[in-house]
Amino acid sequence: MRKTSARLLSLLSLLQARRDWPGALLAERLGISARTLRRDVDRLRELGYPVVADKGPKGGYRLDAGTRLPPLLFDDEQAVALTVALRTVGTSGADVEDGAARALATLRQVMPARLRHRIDALEVTAVGRSSSPSRDGADGGILMALGAAVRAHEELRFDYTPAYPAGAGDGRVRPPRRVQPHHLVTHGGRWYLVAWDLDRDDWRVFRADRITPRVPTGPRFTPRDLPGKDVAAFVTGRFRGSDHSAEWLCRGEVVLHRPAAAVAPHVPAGTVEELGPDRCRLTLGSWSWPALAAAFGAFDTDIEVVGPPALREAFARLARRLADAARSASASTAGQPSDG
Numbered sequence: 001m002r003k004t005s006a007r008l009l010s011l012l013s014l015l016q017a018r019r020d021w022p023g024a025l026l027a028e029r030l031g032i033s034a035r036t037l038r039r040d041v042d043r044l045r046e047l048g049y050p051v052v053a054d055k056g057p058k059g060g061y062r063l064d065a066g067t068r069l070p071p072l073l074f075d076d077e078q079a080v081a082l083t084v085a086l087r088t089v090g091t092s093g094a095d096v097e098d099g100a101a102r103a104l105a106t107l108r109q110v111m112p113a114r115l116r117h118r119i120d121a122l123e124v125t126a127v128g129r130s131s132s133p134s135r136d137g138a139d140g141g142i143l144m145a146l147g148a149a150v151r152a153h154e155e156l157r158f159d160y161t162p163a164y165p166a167g168a169g170d171g172r173v174r175p176p177r178r179v180q181p182h183h184l185v186t187h188g189g190r191w192y193l194v195a196w197d198l199d200r201d202d203w204r205v206f207r208a209d210r211i212t213p214r215v216p217t218g219p220r221f222t223p224r225d226l227p228g229k230d231v232a233a234f235v236t237g238r239f240r241g242s243d244h245s246a247e248w249l250c251r252g253e254v255v256l257h258r259p260a261a262a263v264a265p266h267v268p269a270g271t272v273e274e275l276g277p278d279r280c281r282l283t284l285g286s287w288s289w290p291a292l293a294a295a296f297g298a299f300d301t302d303i304e305v306v307g308p309p310a311l312r313e314a315f316a317r318l319a320r321r322l323a324d325a326a327r328s329a330s331a332s333t334a335g336q337p338s339d340g
Contacts, residue, residue, distance in 0.1 A: 007032065007040060010030060015044075015049075019063075020060055022060040025060075079111060080115070081140065083104065084143065088124055122147035122184070124147070124186060125183055126185070127236060139209075142211060143191060146208060150181045150182060150183065150193075152217075153180075153221055155178065155179065155217065156179050156214075156218065157214040158212055159174075159176055159177075160206060160210055161210040162210075176214055178198040178199055179196060180195055182195055191207070192206060193205070193208055249287055249288070250285060250289050251283065251292075252296070252308060253282070254281075254303050254306055255275065255279060255282075255303070255306060256279070256296075257301045257303075258279075260275075263280055266299075281306070288314075293317075297315075
């Protein structure tokens with residue numbers, strides 16, 4: 001029979017795996033008698049685990065909620081998942097960064113060396129905050145591999161899935177990308193790798209869910225300085241159409257004929273100023289003037305353009321394009337017979 005301490009850990013792991021356990025089945029899984037099982041359950045209770053016993057011929061055990069948090073037991077996959085969640089908690093918008101840091105330190109202290117080495121390799125930069133969950137299927141194992149390469153300063157080779165696979169069927173075999181990985185970041189609910197592309201001799205930002213690493217990794221490299229030396233500003237700038245600044249290339253201001261309270265929830269990065277019960281001033285940024293005009297138009301209300309002149313011109317161009325699209329749609333359906 002195994003030592004009591006090892007047996008208790010096995011019992012605790014089983015109780016955490018499912019809600020209800022028949023006593024006979026639990027004893028069979030552990031290879032012990034019903035009497036020894038009862039003693040082990042009592043020992044867990046003494047340690048603070050609220051194990052509830054159901055009496056009767058088919059009685060069993062379950063791990064119930066208690067009045068205090070006892071020590072927990074995690075397998076390797078759970079420990080890695082917790083590490084990823086705690087390292088990226090800053091993007092959630094909740095003010096719990098200090099608690100997350102202390103929880104991660106506690107978790108790391110009790111981890112075996114093999115796991116501690118893996119989580120230490122996962123250095124993540126959270127860019128901005130996001131109230132939405134992750135929108136991609138970034139694999140945890142791939143994230144750990146990318147993090148390890150970043151930490152070790154080792155070149156990477158990987159296959160990269162195109163953004164639009166349906167349009168990529170040109171018969172060409174695309175060689176793997178060769179990069180020097182520098183930062184693993186989260187932005188807008190997605191994971192990205194910031195790397196120096198060796199074939200393009202420039203910085204690139206890759207979506208992690210499109211990366212399939214090839215092994216082994218390449219030689220070690222000397223890290224480079226990002227433009228501006230600020231990874232958060234660099235990544236934000238790339239998504240806003242700039243290489244060196246986190247500011248939008250185009251910023252404009254309008255008055256919307258909607259209450260500020262109705263507009264503000266839909267403006268994650270802008271300024272809303274109340275002008276009255278049914279009017280508000282909205283300032284937004286975008287990567288182009290037509291895109292900015294379209295963003296303002298999405299509020300589906302009357303708009304007064306405050307400025308700059310480039311925004312007024314963009315509204316005029318967008319209006320012409322939409323009118324042309326409407327006429328084209330009308331012309332294509334004019335000759336079709338009605339359903340009646």
